[in-house]
Amino acid sequence: MLASISSAIVQGVDGIAVTVEVHVGDGLPGLTIVGLPDAACREARDRVRAAVLAAGATWPPKRITINLAPSGTRKVGSGLDLAMAVGVLVASGDVEADAAAGIAFLGELGLDGTVRHIPGIVPLVDAVAAVRVGVPVRCAPDAAMVEGPDVIGLATLTEVRKALKKEEPWPDHPVPTRLVAPRPAPDLADVRGQPVARKALEVAAAGGHHLLLVGPPGAGKTMLARRLPGLLPDLEAADAMAATRVHSAAGIDLGGGLVRRPPFRAPHHTATTVALVGGGTASMRPGEISLAHGGVLFLDEMGEFPPTVLDALRQPLEQGEIALSRARFSVRLPARLLLVAAMNPCPCGEAGRPGRCRCTEAALARYRRRLSGPLLDRFDLRVDVDRPDADALLGAEVGESSAAVAERVRAVRALAIDRGVRSNAELHGDALERHASLDRAATDLLRAALATGRLSARGLARVRRVGRTLADLDGHDGPLGVEHLATALALRADLVPVSGLAS
Amino acid sequence: MSTTAPDLVGIGRDDATRACLVALAGLEGIGPATLLACATGEGAVAVWTALVAGRAASVEALARRADRRDGLDLDRLARAARGVDPTEVLARNRADGRRVLVPGDDAYPDRLSSDPAPPAVLFAQGALGALERPTVAVVGTRTASRLGRDLARDLGATLAAHGVGVVSGLASGIDAAAHVGALGPTDPDPAAQPTGRGEHWAAPIGVVASGLDIAYPVGNRLLQRRVGEAGLLVSETPAGHRPSRWRFPARNRIIAALADAVVVVESRSAGGSMLTAAEALERGVPVLAVPGHPTSPVAAGANDLIFDGATPVRSADDVLMAIGVDAAQAPIPGLEGAGRAAAGRVDRPSALLGDPVAQAILEHLDGGPATLGELANRCAASLDEVALALARLEGEGLIATSGGWFERRLPSGAGSRGAGGDRR
Numbered sequence: 001m002l003a004s005i006s007s008a009i010v011q012g013v014d015g016i017a018v019t020v021e022v023h024v025g026d027g028l029p030g031l032t033i034v035g036l037p038d039a040a041c042r043e044a045r046d047r048v049r050a051a052v053l054a055a056g057a058t059w060p061p062k063r064i065t066i067n068l069a070p071s072g073t074r075k076v077g078s079g080l081d082l083a084m085a086v087g088v089l090v091a092s093g094d095v096e097a098d099a100a101a102g103i104a105f106l107g108e109l110g111l112d113g114t115v116r117h118i119p120g121i122v123p124l125v126d127a128v129a130a131v132r133v134g135v136p137v138r139c140a141p142d143a144a145m146v147e148g149p150d151v152i153g154l155a156t157l158t159e160v161r162k163a164l165k166k167e168e169p170w171p172d173h174p175v176p177t178r179l180v181a182p183r184p185a186p187d188l189a190d191v192r193g194q195p196v197a198r199k200a201l202e203v204a205a206a207g208g209h210h211l212l213l214v215g216p217p218g219a220g221k222t223m224l225a226r227r228l229p230g231l232l233p234d235l236e237a238a239d240a241m242a243a244t245r246v247h248s249a250a251g252i253d254l255g256g257g258l259v260r261r262p263p264f265r266a267p268h269h270t271a272t273t274v275a276l277v278g279g280g281t282a283s284m285r286p287g288e289i290s291l292a293h294g295g296v297l298f299l300d301e302m303g304e305f306p307p308t309v310l311d312a313l314r315q316p317l318e319q320g321e322i323a324l325s326r327a328r329f330s331v332r333l334p335a336r337l338l339l340v341a342a343m344n345p346c347p348c349g350e351a352g353r354p355g356r357c358r359c360t361e362a363a364l365a366r367y368r369r370r371l372s373g374p375l376l377d378r379f380d381l382r383v384d385v386d387r388p389d390a391d392a393l394l395g396a397e398v399g400e401s402s403a404a405v406a407e408r409v410r411a412v413r414a415l416a417i418d419r420g421v422r423s424n425a426e427l428h429g430d431a432l433e434r435h436a437s438l439d440r441a442a443t444d445l446l447r448a449a450l451a452t453g454r455l456s457a458r459g460l461a462r463v464r465r466v467g468r469t470l471a472d473l474d475g476h477d478g479p480l481g482v483e484h485l486a487t488a489l490a491l492r493a494d495l496v497p498v499s500g501l502a503s
Numbered sequence: 504m505s506t507t508a509p510d511l512v513g514i515g516r517d518d519a520t521r522a523c524l525v526a527l528a529g530l531e532g533i534g535p536a537t538l539l540a541c542a543t544g545e546g547a548v549a550v551w552t553a554l555v556a557g558r559a560a561s562v563e564a565l566a567r568r569a570d571r572r573d574g575l576d577l578d579r580l581a582r583a584a585r586g587v588d589p590t591e592v593l594a595r596n597r598a599d600g601r602r603v604l605v606p607g608d609d610a611y612p613d614r615l616s617s618d619p620a621p622p623a624v625l626f627a628q629g630a631l632g633a634l635e636r637p638t639v640a641v642v643g644t645r646t647a648s649r650l651g652r653d654l655a656r657d658l659g660a661t662l663a664a665h666g667v668g669v670v671s672g673l674a675s676g677i678d679a680a681a682h683v684g685a686l687g688p689t690d691p692d693p694a695a696q697p698t699g700r701g702e703h704w705a706a707p708i709g710v711v712a713s714g715l716d717i718a719y720p721v722g723n724r725l726l727q728r729r730v731g732e733a734g735l736l737v738s739e740t741p742a743g744h745r746p747s748r749w750r751f752p753a754r755n756r757i758i759a760a761l762a763d764a765v766v767v768v769e770s771r772s773a774g775g776s777m778l779t780a781a782e783a784l785e786r787g788v789p790v791l792a793v794p795g796h797p798t799s800p801v802a803a804g805a806n807d808l809i810f811d812g813a814t815p816v817r818s819a820d821d822v823l824m825a826i827g828v829d830a831a832q833a834p835i836p837g838l839e840g841a842g843r844a845a846a847g848r849v850d851r852p853s854a855l856l857g858d859p860v861a862q863a864i865l866e867h868l869d870g871g872p873a874t875l876g877e878l879a880n881r882c883a884a885s886l887d888e889v890a891l892a893l894a895r896l897e898g899e900g901l902i903a904t905s906g907g908w909f910e911r912r913l914p915s916g917a918g919s920r921g922a923g924g925d926r927r
Contacts, residue, residue: 359646
C-alpha cells in the first residue's frame with residue numbers, strides 16, 4: 001500500500017515542502033529511504049521502527065520504501081521522522097488510508113515514541129501544504145504564529161496513532177508557558193558620565209550609523225553597546241517576521257512571540273566565517289549576521305577577529321542581505337543590521353595617550369594592519385570611550401533613560417522615512433545634496449578640515465549624514481549649521497594614533 | 504679603559520686594515536670597545552687572520568671579551584667570520600658615495616679623535632665639513648607629545664638658521680622632528696632641493712645605529728636620505744646591517760661626542776636620551792633640558808636633568824648662549840620669530856579670547872593630551888560647544904588631533920610645515 005504525508009525541511013530561512021511517500025510491499029523485509037537523505041535523516045529508519053513499536057503498532061514484515069519528494073533536494077536532519085512514522089502506519093493498514101489526509105507532520109521521534117522539538121518551526125509551518133499541522137508540543141506556540149494551518153501540539157506517537165485510529169480526539173496539550181520571561185533591555189540610565197559615548201549611541205540609533213567604540217579595557221564599551229537595541233524602535237511587521245524566521249531556523253526558542261524588539265548579537269572573536277555569515281551544512285543555517293537582522297551586531301575586540309571573517313561582513317553591510325551559493329542551490333539570508341564594534345586603541349592598554357603609550361612603531365603597525373581599511377570606512381561614528389571619571393561614577397546624577405532617548409530616535413527615523421530612506425545613513429548622492437546642504441559657516445569648517453587632511457573626500461559624505469542626524473535630533477531643519485558638523489567631525493575620530501613627524 | 508684618548512697611531516690606514524676593521528665591525532658581539540682594542544692591540548689584519556684560522560683565543564681583546572659574564576662564543580664568531588669576505592665588505596661600504604674612515608685619516612672628525620672612546624672605524628656619507636661649525640644635539644623620546652615634536656622642530660630650524668649644525672639620531676619622535684626643522688623650509692616636492700636657505704644655514708648631522716644604507720625606523724627613510732643629501736650621516740655600523748639593541752647606546756655616545764651641547768627635549772626618566780646626556784656629562788659637553796609639566800611622563804627625564812643641574816631651555820636663545828653663539832643675529836629674513844615660537848610663548852589669537860570654552864580647552868590641554876570625552880567632562884559645556892571650539896582651535900593650528908587625542912601644538916613656525924616628508 002502507498003501513503004503520502006506532507007512535511008517540510010528548512011533551507012536557509014525558508015521552508016521547503018516535502019512529501020513523504022511510504023510504500024509497503026512484498027519482498028525481503030526491510031526499510032529503505034531514498035530522496036537524498038543525509039546521515040541524520042537516514043538514521044530515521046531505526047528511530048521510526050522503535051517508535052512505531054512503542055506506539056503499540058506492529059512493524060509490517062514487508063519491504064518498506066520511503067521516498068522524500070522532491071527527491072533532488074538534500075534532506076537534512078530528523079524533522080521528517082514523525083511524517084515517516086505516520087506514513088508507515090497508514091501504508092501498513094494500521095490506520096485508515098484517509099486518516100492523515102490534509103494533515104502535515106513535523107517532528108523528531110524518540111525510541112519510546114516521544115515527539116521531540118526541531119529547529120526552524122516557523123519557516124517549516126509556513127511551507128507545508130496542509131490545513132492542519134502536527135508539531136512537537138514545545139514548538140506549538142511558535143508554530144501558531146504562522147498564519148495558515150491549524151496547529152496540533154503532539155507529545156507522543158502513541159497519541160497520534162490513537163487520534164488517527166479515531167479512538168481518541170487529537171490531543172489538546174496546555175501550551176507550555178515561557179520558562180524565562182524576556183529580560184528587559186538594559187537601560188541607558190545605568191550609564192554614568194560618558195557624554196560622548198551616550199551621544200554616539202543616540203546618533204547611531206537615530207540615523208542607523210555604524211559605530212566604532214575605541215577605548216581601553218574596562219571603559220564600558222560592551223555595556224554601552226548592549227544599550228543600543230533599547231534605543232531602537234520596534235521592528236516593522238515585515239522585519240519582525242524575517243527576524244522571527246531567522247531565529248526559528250537557527251533553532252532559537254521564540255517562546256511563542258514574534259521577534260519584535262531589535263535583537264542584539266555579540267559573537268566571540270573566535271567565530272568562524274560560517275558562524276558569522278551562515279551556511280556550512282546543507283540546511284544553510286543562518287549565521288550571526290542574519291540573527292542580528294533588524295538589530296545590532298556587536299563585535300567586541302574587533303582587532304582580534306580574523307581578517308577573512310571581517311571582510312565577509314562587507315557585502316551584507318552594503319546590501320542588507322547575504323546571498324550564499326552552493327553547487328546545488330543558493331539561499332538569501334536577511335542581514336540588515338547596525339554594526340557596533342569595539343577595540344582597544346593600541347596593544348599596551350594606555351589608550352594611545354600621546355606621551356604615555358609605549359607601543360613600538362612596529363607593534364602599532366601590526367595592530368593597524370589587522371583592520372581592513374574598507375571595513376573601517378563603513379563606520380560613520382568613531383568615538384573614544386574613556387574609563388569613567390570617579391566623579392561621574394559616584395555622582396548622584398542619573399543620565400537620561402533609554403525611553404526618553406528612544407522617543408527622539410523614533411522622531412528622527414520618521415523624518416528619514418519622509419525623505420524616502422529607512423535612515424539617514426542611507427542618504428546618498430542627490431538625496432544627500434538635497435537633505436544635507438550646508439550653510440556658509442559649515443562649508444568653511446569642512447573646507448578647513450579637508451585642507452588640513454583631517455577629513456577625506458569619502459569621510460565628507462559620512463560627516464554630512466551624521467550632521468543631518470544631529471540636526472534632526474535637535475529638531476533643526478534646513479541647511480546644516482556649523483555646530484552640528486563640528487560635532488559630527490568630533491564623533492569621527494582617527495582610528496589609531498598617527499605618530500610620526502612634527503608636521 | 505682609561506679616560507684619556509688611546510693611541511690611535513697604531514691603526515693602519517691601508518685598505519687591508521680597513522677591510523678587516525669593517526669586517527670585524529659587522530660581526531655580532533664585537534662592540535666598539537672590543538673593536539678598538541683589537542685595532543690598537545694586535546692590529547685588525549692579525550686579529551682577522553687569527554679569527555678565521557680558529558685562533559681567536561690568542562687575541563687578547565677577544566679572549567677578554569669571551570671571559571666576560573655575557574661571554575662571546577669564539578667558535579661561533581669564527582664561523583660567522585669565515586662567511587665574510589673583507590674586500591667585498593669594504594667595497595660595499597664605499598658604494599654610493601659612502602666613506603670608510605679610520606682614526607688618523609684627515610677626514611676623520613677631530614671631535615672623535617680626541618674622544619675617550621672613538622669609533623675604530625666610522626662610516627660617513629655627505630659633507631664632513633658640517634662638523635666644523637658649532638653643533639648641538641637635539642634628542643628625546645620616540646613617543647613624544649605633539650608639543651614636544653613641534654618644539655624640537657622649531658628648535659632645529661632656529662639652530663640651523665643660526666649656523667648651528669643639529670646632531671640627532673634619526674629615531675622617530677623628537678629626533679626626527681629636530682631634523683625636519685633643521686632641514687629648513689622645502690618645496691612640497693621631496694625631490695626638489697631645499698629652498699629659502701641662506702649660505703649661513705647649517706647642515707644637519709645624523710648619527711644612525713644601522714648601516715648607512717638602512718633606515719631604522721623604516722618610516723624615516725626619506726628623512727634620512729635628505730639629511731644625507733643636505734648634510735652628513737655617520738654610523739659605526741657597516742652597510743647592510745640592521746641595528747642590534749646594543750648599537751643604540753653606542754650610537755648615543757657618538758652623538759654626545761659630536762655635539763658642543765646636548766638638548767634633551769622630552770625624555771622618560773629611563774629613556775635613551777638620558778644615556779646621551781650621561782655620555783655628554785662624561786665628556787664635559789653641556790647638557791640642557793626643556794622643562795615640562797610634572798605630570799607628564801615624557802617630561803620626567805628632562806625635569807630630572809634640570810633638577811640635577813642641567814640648564815633649562817626657555818627658548819632657543821638659551822641653547823645658543825650655552826655654546827656661545829650670538830642669538831641676536833638672525834641671518835635669514837623671516838626667521839626672527841622662530842626663537843620666540845620655540846619658547847612656546849605664543850599669544851593666543853584674539854578671535855578665540857572671547858570664547859570661554861576654547862579658553863577652557865586650551866587650559867586643560869596645557870596639562871597634557873585629552874580625549875573629547877575628558878574635555879566635555881571638564882569644560883562644563885555641551886558636547887556641541889566643545890566640538891565647535893575644538894574645530895576652531897584646530898583650524899587656527901593651536902591644537903592637533905591624532906588617534907582621538909587632542910594636543911596643544913605650536914602654531915606652525917619657520918614655515919617648516921609639510922617638511923615632514925614621511926608623514927603617515
